[in-house]
Amino acid sequence: MIDIYKLNAFVAVVEESNISRAAVRLNMKQPPLTRIIKSLEQDLDTILLKRLPRGVEMTEAGKALYQEAQSILAHAQAIPKRVHNIAQGLEGQLNIGFTNSVSLHSFLPMLLRNFRERFPAVSIQLEEDGSSALIDSIINGKNDIVFLRKPAPIGFELTNLHVLDEPLVVALPNNHPLANDQSAIKLTDLESYDFVLYRRLAGQDLFDNIMASCYQAGFSPRIVQEAPRLTSSLNLIAAGIGLSIVPKAIEDFWNKQIVYRPFSPDTPCIAPIFAVYKADQNHIRLQHVLQLLQHLK
Template sequence: MDLRRLRYFIAVAQEGHITRAAERLDMQQPPLSRQISLIERELNVQLFRRSSRGVELTAAGHVLFREATAVLNDFERAIEATRRAARGELGSLCVGIAPTAPFNPLVPDAIRTFREQFPGVSLVLHEGLSNEIVAQFNDNQMDVAFVRAPQVHADGVDVTLLQREALVAALPSHHPLARTRSKTVSLKSLANDQFIMIGPAGTGLHDETMAACRAAGFIPRLGQPAPRITSTLGLVAAGLGIALVPSTMQSVRMKGVVYRALGDASPKAFLGLAWRRGDPSPVLKNFVSLVRTMAKRRPQVSG
């Protein structure tokens, strides 16, 4: 018994006539009759009652028809699922996201668009700083990640630039420069303030802040570190220091925090996409292609 014979049997059962079934199958009637007889002989049961008007199923034939139809339907579903998986339409993807990345509209828009285009793919999202993303790549627990660092020091991981967005200063509302009419401040004018860093050295915004301050001619005084952007803004609101954050963070309104554009060198925050080089996953390829295409269509984010 094979799938070909099951299809012959189902065609005869549906048509109720061997000649019509043979025409439907694009074959001659005698070979089809032989195939039906071979099935009955193999199963040692009578599947059809013959009459001058055609054939009709016996009780055993009805059972085989029900089960054979289910088998063929399952087989067709399996074939289609296999093809969809090869096209990257089925599967799962673990996506890392730097804490500040979701505030850039590109990131949630890309995730939403991917889910709409590939509803059969399960996305698992993990928030993490650059060093945490590196650890997950090294442990094979991460497929792709939106990162703030231009380099991810994990074996075989590539990083491509998506956007550079302006950094802005997050100041306590009682800060002198927060109470002026000017919406722009000089980074050098903040040299005497304590800087609250998001994450440790080696993570994206920490290193971007250090580089921006050095370019402005000073080494920042480091205040209390913060593991996440929300705790950073909370410390700013409490008056424990200032922070440089991506300009898209201005959408986060927190009492006690005022944002000011930087008028000097206009330092930029890096937003990139990291994935393992040579990964053959069609799901990953679809995700990377979609994100990069969307990024090319968007302007850089200013302060």
């Protein structure tokens, strides 16, 4: 292993082309510097410098060492700053997970944008998955924070932060009998109609929320078609196969052949969003995210 101290001395001698001037640059005497260079040559078992009447000149091996030494010393000089930046949350990696329906809400891109503007050197790794897999990813440390439609179960020592409540709306084909009805829609108004929902495995939290709301209203929705994703269910709705209950944010993604109607204020349907994470005061990048979340709320 090559001593960084010796490499620094060698680089100084090369750049000054003179041991005496290099000794002045290093704030040391010439004899100790000469011994350092000889020791380095012994370590590498090769001659690095040719002694000239008025200075020194690199050998071919010395040139190779000089190029490597420059890279090594530059990297070594950068280590303290990098370590400090990571300790302050200014560098490193942040792993964020979310369900498909959460990704459609504007708060998420706004959060990511604000974070990147404040901490541009932090790498952000994003993962979209089902809620169960995302909770597992927090438990095993794969993700730092995930965003779900319901809080994590009790017993996993995870922290749940309520981010927001998003209204659910009815998505109807534009030729549906309820599409042009200007009266307030209640859940019970939907009982006799066909439903299109995306598969529970693709969005368990939102699916369960919709089903529970219908059960509380006194009926079980007649699901005639399931879609692999929330956004793909919009194609089926536009085709007239059925209606659906969707987060309000989805209105920004598709309005062709689809009419969105709010629920009556006395029977609102809400889909909350929660941030789930392990409480770790030493995870400074996570603390930065939580601070930004508080400002967005």
